Amino acid sequence: MAFSAFVFVVAFCAASLIGVALVGEPVVWVFLAALVVAVLAVMSIHIAMQWEKVVVLRLGKFSRTKGPGLYFTIPFIDQIALSADQRVMVTGFGAEATLTSDLVPINVDAVLFWMVWDAEKAALEVENYYNSVNLAAQTALRDAIGRASASEVAVRRNQLDEELQEVIEDKTSQWGITVLSVEIRDIVIPESLQEVMSAEAQAEREKNARMVLAEVEKDISSMLVEAADQYKENEVALRLRTMHLLYESVKNTGGTVVIPSAYSEGFSDSTLDALTESLKKR
Template identity: 75%
Template sequence: MLNRTEKTEREGRARRVAGIEKYNSNVDRRTSQNGPLVFAVFIAVTVFACVLGLGFALGGKLDVWWLFGALAAAWAATMAVHIAMEWEKVVVFRLGKFSRVKGPGLYFTIPFIEQTALKADQRIMVTGFGAEETLTSDLVPINVDAVLFWMVWDAKKACLEVENYYNSVSLAAQTALRDAIGRASVSEVAIRRNQLDQELQEVIEERTSVWGITVLSVEIRDIVIPAELQEVMSAEAQAEREKNARMVLAEVEKDISAMLVDAANVYEENELAVRLRTMHLLYESVKGSGGTVVIPSAYSEGFSDAALDKAIDGLKSGK
C-alpha cells in the first residue's frame, strides 16, 4: 500500500508526463499542407476540365477513353506541379538519389522519376521534454521538465542524416538532460539552473548540428524534489542561517567587550573621567524622563561648583 505522499507524487508525475505528451502531440505540423493541397486540387480540376473540353471539341462527344485520359493527365499534373510555403524547404530525389532543395514557391518535378522526400519546416520549433526520477550524483531521484527551442537550417542534412529529425531531437534532449543531472548534486541542480540551461544547449547543439538542426535555447521549467528531502533541505538551510546569525552576534559581542575593556582602562587611570561619565549619564536620565533623580551623597559632591572648577582645571592641564 502506498502512503498518501507517494501516491500524490506519482499522480503529479503522471500529470506532468501526460502534459508533455499532449503538448508534443498538439504541435500542428499539417499547417504547411493546407496551401499545397488546395493548389493540387485546383491543378487537377483545371487539367481534368481542359482535357475533357479538348476531347469534346475534337470528337464532338465524350467517351470513356477521354475520361480516363483526363484523369491520367490530372494525376500527372498534380505530381509535376507543386508549391512550397514560405517557411518550407523541399528535398527532391531523382531515381532514389538526392537531386536538389527547392522552395519556397512554385517548383516542378518529373512524374514517376522525381519524388518529394521531405518538406522541412524552418520555423522555430518548441519541444517539451523531461527526466522522471533521474538520480543525481548524490543518489537523489528528482523530476525535471524543460523546453527546447530549435529550428532546421539545412533541409538536406535533416533528410539524409537522420530518419525522423523531430523525434531524434526530443530523444537527444532527454538523454542530455539525464546525463547533466547525473553529474550534479541535487543542490547544484536546484541552484545552478542557468548553468544547466547553457550546458544542455551546448550538448544538444553538438549532437544535432550534424543533422542540420540548430538549438536556439533550452529552458528548465520545473524541478521537483521529493517531499521528504525538501523538509530536510529546509531544516538544513534554517540551521545554516541560524549559525550565521550566531556568528555575527558573537563578532558583535567581541567588539563590544573590547570597547568596554578600553573604556574601563581609561576610567581606571583617570578618576575625573569616571565622574564626568557619571554626570553625563545622570543628565541623560533626567533629560529622557523629564522628571527628577535622587543623587546619593557620594555622587552629589561631583556636582558642586568646586568640583566642577577642579574638573575644568584638570581638563586644561591634561591630567
C-alpha cells in the same frame, strides 16, 4: 489539399477542352486522357509554405531543396523526402525519478527551443529529426542530473540550462538543427527530502547569524577596551561621560534619578569648577 484539388480541376478541364477541340466531339477516351493529365499535374505541381523547406530526391539521390512558393517535380522520378518546418519549435521534455549523484530521485520538467537550419541534413542524417531531438534532450537531462547532487540541481538552474543547451547542440548540429535555448520549468524533490533540506538550510543560516554576532561582539569588546584605556588616562573625561549618560537616562525616561551621596560628589560646584578649569588648561 485545396491546392492539389484546384490543380486537378484546372488540368482536367483544360485537357478535356483541348481533347474535344482536337477530336471534334466528346468521347470517353478524351476524358480518360484528361484524367491522366490531371493526376500527373497534381504529382508535378506543388506549393511550399513560407516556413517550409522541401528536400527533393531524384531516383533515390539528393537533388535539390525547394521552397517557399511554387515548385515542380517529375512524376515517378522525383520524390519529396522531407518538408521541414523552419520555424522555432518548442518541445517539452522531462526526467522522472532520475537519481542524482547523492542517490535522490527527482523529477525535472524542461522546455527546448530549437529550429531546423539545414533541411538536407535533417532529411539525410537522421530518420525522424523531431523524435530524435526529443530523445537527445531527455538523455542529456538525465546525464546532467546524474552528475549533480539534489541541492546543486535545485540551486544551479541557470548553469544546468547552459550545460543542457551545449550538450544537445553538440548532438543535433550534425542533423542540421540548432538549439536556441533550454529552460528548466520545474524541479520536484520528494517531500521527506524537502523537510531535511529546509532544516539544513535553516541550520546554515543560524550558523551564519551566530558567526556575524560573534564578530560584532569582538568588535564591540575591542572598542570598549580602547575606551577604557582613554577614560583611565583622563579622569575628567570619565566624569563627563558619566554625567552625559545620567542626563540621557533622565531625558529618555522623563523620571527622576536617585544619586548616592558618594556619587553626587562628582556633581558639586567645586568639582564642576575644577573640571572647567582643567578643560581650559587642556
